[in-house]
Amino acid sequence: MAEATPIRPLPAASVETWHREADVVIAGYGIAGVCAAIEAARAGAEVLVLERTSGWGGAAALAGGFIYLGGGTPLQKALGFEDTPENMKAFMMAALGPGADEEKITDYCNGSVDHYNWLVDNGVPFKESFYGEPGWETPFDDGLMYSGGENAAPFKEVATPAPRGHVPQMTGKRTGEKGGGYMLMKPLVETAEQLGVVAEYDMRVQRLVVDETGRVVGIVAKQYGTELAIRARKGVVLATGSFAYNDEMVQQYAPRLIGRPGAAIEEHDGRAVRMAQALGADLAHMDATEVAFFGDPQLMVRGILVNGRGQRYVNEDTYPGRIGQETLLRNENQAYLIIDEAAYEEGCAATSSTPFFRFPPKWAAETVEELESDMGLPAGTLQTTVEVYNRHAENGEDPVLGKREQFVKPIGLPVAALDLRGCTAGFTLGGLRTSLDSEVLHVSGEPIPGLFAAGRCTAGVCAGGYASGTSLGDGSFYGRRAGIAAAKG
Secondary structure, eight states: OOOSSOOSOEEGGGOOOOOEEEEEEEEOOSHHHHHHHHHHHHTTOOEEEEOSSSSSOTTGGGSOOOEEOOSSOHHHHHTTOOOOHHHHHHHHHHHSOSSOOHHHHHHHHHTHHHHHHHHHHTTOOOOSOEEOSSSSSOSSOOSEEOOSSTTSTTGGGTSOOOOOEEOOOOSSOBTTTBOHHHHHHHHHHHHHHHTTOEEEOSEEEEEEEEOTTSOEEEEEEEETTEEEEEEEEEEEEEOOOOSTTOHHHHHHHOGGGTTOBOSSOTTOOOHHHHHHHTTTBOEEOTTOEEEEEOSOHHHHTTSEEEOTTSOBOSOTTSOHHHHHHHHHHHSTTOOEEEEEHHHHHHHHHSOOSOGGGOOOOSEEESSHHHHHHHHTOOTTHHHHHHHHHHHHHTTTOOTTTOOOGGGOOOOOSSEEEEEOTTOEEEEEOOEEOBOTTOEEEBTTSSEEEEEEEOSTTBOOSOSSOOOTTHHHHHHHHHHHHHHHHHHHO
16 A cells, blocks of 8 residues: 655755654654653653554553563562573573574563563552463463463473563453553553653654754654644654554565454554655564464363364464464464364363354364364375374373473364364564664664664564563563663754
C-alpha cells in the first residue's frame, strides 16, 4: 500500500509555525514510550507524548504482560530460583538467534535486576507466586513463569533452567483483551503523569523535521485531519510499534506473515520505521517474526505434534511460540496433534489460560493405521512415528526431541487427531538498528543526531527466536535509555 502522505523529512526552514514544542517529543504511548517519558521527565526535560489512538497503552496493554527479566531478580530469589546474568545470556543467545546481538543481550542481562527494581519502584506489582504448568500464560495472578522454553530441550542443556517470565499481578484478566500488560502500563502512566508528562491523543505522526545540519528537531503529525508541526528542543523518540499491519512491508521483509498478523494492534503500521529510513536509518532482522500457535499447551504436552508428512518436528513441552515458529517457518504451516482419548479428556480438564484453543478432534479411529488413512497421510508414516515414540515412551524417554519425562507417555487407543493446519499468526521483530543508548543508527553506523527509538519499531534483543516477555522487556529497558539520552540533547 503506497504512503498516503509524504514521508521524506521536512526541512525546519520550511516550517512557518511550530504548533507545539517540548524538550523531548515521543511518538507512541505504549511500553517503550511511557518508560522513555518517565526517564526523560526525571532528567528534567519537558516531555510531550504523541499517541495515535484515543488512549494510552498500545499493544502492551492488551498483552499477557510477561516482562523477560532474570539474572537473580528479587522475585526469582524469593521463589527459590537461582539465576545469573551469565546464565540468562547463555539462554538468550541460544534461543533468540540466529544473529542475536550479543552486545545488546549482554547489556540487557547485566541490567535486568536493576530494571526489575525500577519497575517495582514505579508501582508495578509482582506476586510472589510461581506457575509451573504448561501454558501461554498463567490463568491466575502468579508473578513468575517459564516463558521461553528455558526448561525444555534443547535450551535446558545450554543454560541452567530458570523462569524469567515476570507478570504484573492482576485480577480479572482476559487474554487478548485486558491482560497483565494493562497492570504494567497503568502504574507507569500514572507515574509519568505525576512527573508532568503531557500526552496528546489522536495524533498520527507523518514525518520528521530536520535542520540544516541534518539533526532531527521535530515531527509532523495530523490530529483530526489538521497537520501540526511539533518542535523537539532536545530529541525525538520513536516508539510506535512494529510493522505487522503494513501489508507492503510484510510482503517485502517478512512474507511468511502475509495474511497472518496477530498479537499486535492495527496501528502497528511501520510508519516510524519508514520515517527514519527516509533519513538513512539502518535496519536489522526485518525477516524475524514471533509466531503464535493456536493450540492449547495442556493438550499439546499430552500428545505428539506431526507435520504434513506424519513426522514429529518439535518437542511438545517447549514454549508455544517456538512451536509456532517451527510450524510456520519450517513445516509449511502444517500441524496435527495426535492424542489418545484419555489424554485428550485429561488435557481438557486441566486449568488453562487458552481453553478456546481446545478444538475437537477432526479424526478419530480405533487404530493408528486407520487414523493415518483417514488423515490422508502416506501409508506407514504416522504408524512409524507413533511406534518409535511409544517404544521409547514406555521407558519415559524421548531421545528424538527430548520431551521431559513427566510428559512422555505412550499414545494409546482409541486415538484422534486435531487439525492445526494454518493455526498461526504473528508479529514482526525487526526494525531500526539502535545503539545501547537507543540512538537510531544511520547506515554508516553513526547515530542520527536527535533521533532515538525503542520497542518493536527497533531490532531489539530478538533476532530470530523469541521468548514471551522480550518485547515488553527490551521495550521498557531501552525505552528508559531513549528517554535518558534524548533528555541530554
